[in-house]
Amino acid sequence: MRYEGTxxxxxxxxxSYLLQATVGCSHNxxxxxxxxxDKVFHVRPTADILEDIRMAKAYYGDLTRVFLCDGDAIGMPTEDLLRILRALYEAFPSLQKVGIYAGPCSTLRKTPEELRALRKAGLTRAYLGVETGSDTLLRQIGKGVDGAQMLRAGVMLREAGLDLxxxxxxxxxxxxxxxxxxxATTELINRMKPRHLSLLTLVLEPGTRLYADWREGRFVPCGPEEILEEVRYLVANLTVDPLHFTCDHASNYLPLKGTLSEERERFLAAIDAALEGKRKIRPEFSRRV
Structure with a gap:
């Protein structure tokens, strides 16, 4: 398969088979x-994407899952995405799921009718980087939207029938x-009502503005106890039910995975044990993005 950059x-x-539809992130x-x-955002020519699908068909034969890369493929022109989806389902008779990263700004540029058309054509899941529900924090991190806009993007995706x-x-x-x-994040998620929620923990990456802020004393990272308190607040106060909840990414101090509200008490007991020093957490050196 052909790919540009990381x-x-x-x-x-x-x-999933990773099909690169766009290169990079339109917001970034x-x-x-x-x-x-390492990339300048651009949409790959549709002809090249269709050729990649033919190559994948020749190599794999059949597939059940596809993920459309890169970071914001939802921003492609809707007609191009529809053409790609038709080609995927024609090439792979067993195809069941097609996922995509959905940036909030790009999502808001779609109409509800466009999103419903994409779902009808076989786009099944959208991953939305909410990050936080705080307007102040969304502005500070340069997300490009406020909390109300983030909420609207998530609701649009969910109401279109996508697995959010x-x-x-x-x-x-x-x-x-x-x-x-x-x-603020708990309040936003409770209103957005996604089917899945993943918690990741900040790892400062060299070359980013936040890393520079840390090195220059403008940003003080949270310690493990503060992170666990954040997790505890979310677990205790999320009301979306059922919610597939994951906090088991390599960046997290305490791996948790299951369904809320069904496993709320188990999660809270594990977090409390970690806060009391009765349960080991992931050491700092082993945390990775």
């Missing part, structure tokens, strides 16, 4: 993110402000 995908797409301005810095997977970044507010971040 390729990223959600952990849940580890068994978040202060914490070190991804796609939201992602939140623990520790983003820095030391001393974590519970404000957790509170």
């Amino acid at each position: 390729i990223y995908r959600p952990p849940g797409e580890r068994h 301005a978040c202060t914490f993110c070190g991804m796609y810095k 997977w939201a992602m939140v970044l623990l520790g983003l507010a820095g030391s001393g402000a974590g519970l404000d971040h957790a509170g």
Whole structure:
């Protein structure tokens, strides 16, 4: 298969064929993110993408899952995405799921009718990097939207029938402000009502603006206890039910995975044990993005 630059995908797409539809991220301005810095965003020619599908057909024969890269493929022209989806389902008779990263700005540029057309054509799952529900923090990290716009993007995706997977970044507010971040984020997620929620923990990446802020004393990272308190607040106060909840990314101090509200008490007991020093957490040196 043909790819430009470093390729990223959600952990849940580890068994998917990765089809690069766009190169890079159309926004690519978040202060914490070190991804796609080796690329200039552009949409690949549709003819090249269709040729890649033919190549994948010749190599794999049949597939059940596909993920459309890169970081914001939802921003492609809708007609091009529809053409790609038709080609995928024609090439792979067993295809069941097609996922995509959906940036909030690009999502908001779509109409509800366009999103419904994409779902009808076979786009099944959208991953939305919510990061936080705080307007102040969204502005500080350069996300390009406020909380109301982020909420609208998520609701648009969900109401179009897409399987919405939201992602939140623990520790983003820095030391001393974590519970404000957790509170605003919990409120947003409860209103957005995604089917899946993943918590990741901030890892400062060299070359990012947030890394520079840390080195120059403008940002103080949260310690493990503060991160666990953020997780605890979210687990205790999320009301979306059922919610597929994951906090088991390599960046997290305490791996948790299951369904809320069904496993709320188990999660809270594990977090409390970690806070009390009765349960080991992942050491700092082993945390990776």
